[in-house]
């Protein structure tokens with residue numbers, strides 16, 4: 001059904017607001033739409049009735065949404081159900097928030113909190129408890145583990161430490177696990193941390209396996225068909241061209257290659273081969289996106305309760321749907337989100353379909369840049385970010401954001417410009433890879449992401465440069481349409497009235513993500529009843545997730561929230577807020593008492 005409630009506020013001042021109804025024609029002439037502003041509480045009461053009310057299984061003229069001080073209305077049966085959904089065993093009088101958010105709110109106030117989320121890949125440089133804690137203190141919202149590297153025991157240890165950090169310190173650091181995928185890569189260099197390939201040297205790329213140490217100038221390849229598939233004259237690119245070889249001879253399982261561009265080989269570096277200037281991918285296109293090893297890693301991720309599984313080298317929407325149904329079957333009440341990594345030519349071909357099927361996407365520029373011309377990467381990034389925004393899927397911009405900081409304590413000017421651009425595009429999250437996994441300055445790199453994000457976000461707010469992006473309706477039901485219109489309107493009202501914060505009470509996070517999609521000027525306080533939803537929301541732009549048990553009575557929820565947040569100095573009397581919830585479809589505007 002396409003009919004939707006559509007209204008907005010035209011006043012831009014904080015003083016007595018004038019409300020204008022846009023496109024009242026969406027309601028048939030027999031219907032009515034009423035907007036009331038209750039001066040005392042500044043509660044916006046929306047009442048609508050429509051000739052299409054029969055679609056709601058209600059007699060004509062029934063209110064679509066009614067809110068009187070946040071209580072009453074036609075949705076009571078749904079809201080009562082809702083009230084019982086508080087997390088078991090949690091103290092109903094407390095609110096869960098991390099110390100960093102708390103400090104940020106106290107020191108800087110609402111306006112200047114960071115909206116762009118930050119992800120750190122965890123590796124040898126950051127796997128200690130204190131190191132993880134320092135990253136969380138530095139603003140890490142999501143920790144990423146890459147199943148390409150390390151043993152399952154190592155990953156289990158990292159997950160256990162992150163969980164302890166969340167429990168002990170009140171953080172909501174979510175965990176994202178990347179699958180290895182079945183693209184071609186080198187082995188682990190027999191345990192060496194790197195190997196130098198010099199110009200003119202002959203190296204042996206082989207599908208044989210060796211007990212360490214490896215013979216000199218030998219690289220193992222993980223793909224059995226490799227020796228068969230390459231041809232003499234092919235170019236072999238390590239990590240998209242960091243090191244380059246030419247195939248000069250094939251001897252059974254061994255492929256002799258001449259180094260033509262010298263450089264450092266890193267363990268498990270990605271390999272692509274090129275023939276006549278084109279990427280060869282016919283054969284590895286036959287390899288499954290999720291290998292048998294990946295399925296075992298996925299089982300591991302489900303058992304360990306990771307929050308996100310990021311699927312490497314996605315080629316089609318089918319694989320995402322398949323994985324999602326597998327997760328559903330394996331873990332009925334788990335809400336693991338599936339993120340599609342866009343890093344191959346095939347994923348670009350089926351982009352919309354893949355993003356639609358996924359719970360989010362990653363612009364994985366590392367491998368993407370090894371498959372398409374580098375100069376094409378920025379425009380693909382922009383396109384992916386835009387599609388994700390339109391389809392309401394969180395999007396991560398990843399790889400080489402601060403690559404030089406693996407070795408140096410400050411970034412290059414070009415890197416800062418790149419980070420700024422990703423922030424300006426309003427992607428949900430920025431990700432560190434080698435910078436945090438094995439670099440020398442993980443915390444400094446995180447600080448750079450944080451300060452650049454804050455700076456650019458503030459600049460854009462001050463200049464009132466809201467980007468012009470059309471947000472098409474994505475609702476699949478009338479009730480979804482109402483939620484969507486409420487969030488679009490609330491975000492617009494928040495900008496026009498210059499409110500201090502949006503509050504959203506949400507069970508599954510959907511209303512929070514709809515608000516985030518609008519990228520409003522003020523931060524969004526997202527209250528949710530479960531810790532897993534709270535962690536999941538930590539990936540999304542502008543959301544400050546809190547865990548709070550709440551009831552079906554919005555008035556009492558608000559009062560409780562106000563007193564809890566005031567007691568901790570996170571809000572103060574007089575702050576102007578707009579509240580929405582997915583149990584009672586209303587928009588309330590009020591000053592904190």
Ligand SMILES: Nc1ncnc2c1ncn2[C@@H]1O[C@H](COP(=O)(O)OP(=O)(O)OP(=O)(O)O)[C@@H](O)[C@H]1O
Pocket residue numbers: 121122123124146148149150178266267268269312366367433434435437438
């Ligand atoms: N668990 C780990 N153990 C050891 N080294 C790691 C680990 N995780 C990451 N690294 C190191 O950090 C580098 C960057 O990490 P990253 O996760 O981006 O891997 P990648 O190999 O570039 O693959 P991807 O394309 O999936 O990002 C890796 O090349 C590796 O050297």
Ligand SMILES: CC(=O)C(=O)O
Pocket residue numbers: 312341343363364365366367368398399433
């Ligand atoms: C992150 C990742 O997988 C890439 O950039 O290739």
Ligand SMILES: [K+]
Pocket residue numbers: 146148178179180181312
């Ligand atoms: K990978």
Ligand SMILES: [Mg+2]
Pocket residue numbers: 312343364366367
């Ligand atoms: Mg990759």
